[in-house]
Amino acid sequence: MSGLIERYRDRLPFGPGDPVVSLEEGSTPLVAAERLSERVGAEVWLKIEGANPTGSFKDRGMTCAVSAAVREGAEAVICASTGNTAASAAAYAARAGLTGAVIVPDGKIATGKLAQALMHGARVVALAGNFDQALTLVRELTQRHPIALVNSVNAFRLEGQKTAAFEIVEEVGEIDALCIPVGNAGNITAYWKGFTEVGVKPRMLGLQAVGAAPLVDGAPVANPETVASAIRIGNPARWEEAIDAMRASHGSIRAVSDDEILDAYRFLASHEGVFCEPASASGVAGLLKYGADGAERVVCVLTGHGLKDPQTALSQAGSVVPCPADIEAVERAVLG
Numbered sequence: 001m002s003g004l005i006e007r008y009r010d011r012l013p014f015g016p017g018d019p020v021v022s023l024e025e026g027s028t029p030l031v032a033a034e035r036l037s038e039r040v041g042a043e044v045w046l047k048i049e050g051a052n053p054t055g056s057f058k059d060r061g062m063t064c065a066v067s068a069a070v071r072e073g074a075e076a077v078i079c080a081s082t083g084n085t086a087a088s089a090a091a092y093a094a095r096a097g098l099t100g101a102v103i104v105p106d107g108k109i110a111t112g113k114l115a116q117a118l119m120h121g122a123r124v125v126a127l128a129g130n131f132d133q134a135l136t137l138v139r140e141l142t143q144r145h146p147i148a149l150v151n152s153v154n155a156f157r158l159e160g161q162k163t164a165a166f167e168i169v170e171e172v173g174e175i176d177a178l179c180i181p182v183g184n185a186g187n188i189t190a191y192w193k194g195f196t197e198v199g200v201k202p203r204m205l206g207l208q209a210v211g212a213a214p215l216v217d218g219a220p221v222a223n224p225e226t227v228a229s230a231i232r233i234g235n236p237a238r239w240e241e242a243i244d245a246m247r248a249s250h251g252s253i254r255a256v257s258d259d260e261i262l263d264a265y266r267f268l269a270s271h272e273g274v275f276c277e278p279a280s281a282s283g284v285a286g287l288l289k290y291g292a293d294g295a296e297r298v299v300c301v302l303t304g305h306g307l308k309d310p311q312t313a314l315s316q317a318g319s320v321v322p323c324p325a326d327i328e329a330v331e332r333a334v335l336g
């Protein structure tokens with residue numbers, strides 16, 4: 001196995017002698033989803049991005065952004081984050097020997113992501129504000145100080161993230177539609193770039209949460225709210241690009257409610273054996289709500305691992321069965 005810069009160097013902005021900061025990200029599983037296929041009446045595949053080294057697709061972009069930062073002589077990297085970018089930036093900064101700083105909305109990031117960013121030694125700043133305010137502030141900060149900005153406004157992030165589209169086409173060939181959660185809209189932009197580069201044009205079906213759906217409403221959302229914290233974003237940085245990808249691919253960007261997201265989240269875990277985080281389930285929620293729209297082969301991108309957000313999982317799952325330590329009680333407890 002190798003990381004994605006090594007695997008796709010000829011299609012990425014890196015030369016043979018360039019420094020590479022990698023945790024062997026990418027090459028994630030693409031698994032057939034039998035139950036979901038039955039329900040939807042199409043051939044549905046799941047791209048398991050939670051299998052990346054820090055548990056989300058952000059690692060694809062981060063290997064490129066941090067490698068480029070090292071090439072440029074940066075000593076520190078910074079990002080605003082709803083959680084996964086922070087975890088990924090912190091890990092790749094640690095690996096590169098750089099200082100990492102992350103700005104997250106106070107109290108609004110999932111526990112696993114916070115633990116990761118702190119464990120990797122990043123300076124974690126909890127902003128009394130939301131993601132959109134955090135991004136505005138880090139952009140201003142990086143104009144004043146020589147710190148590399150590794151949000152998806154950084155073009156290297158999109159370069160790395162487009163490789164997931166390459167992997168899908170290499171594995172199953174042409175697909176008709178891609179269902180993908182949309183927050184800051186970097187990933188939908190990157191997938192469309194990747195598909196376009198290999199001459200494939202699936203419909204890009206972007207999904208936002210009802211309480212954080214600026215691209216659906218056609219206007220920024222001042223106070224975005226959703227259980228899917230990774231896509232709790234009111235003013236996407238890649239707004240225009242996402243709309244372009246939707247139009248050029250004859251796709252759509254639509255909204256799903258928190259209940260629909262949580263239904264898909266539980267369905268994937270209990271019927272497909274795949275545990276993703278709530279935001280990641282929004283693509284599947286959209287597929288279940290709006291149907292496959294005539295598509296025969298569909299890929300749903302599951303952007304992050306379920307263990308990122310144990311609190312939401314425990315609030316959605318059944319409870320444990322208490323039991324005294326004797327055989328009759330155990331029999332009753334196990335057999336119901």
Ligand SMILES: *Cc1c(COP(=O)(O)O)cnc(C)c1O
Pocket residue numbers: 056058084085152181182183184185186187188230231277279280303304
């Ligand atoms: C970052 C993230 C998203 C949203 O991706 P964008 O590029 O911001 O649209 C979706 N799901 C998860 C789990 C994420 O971490």
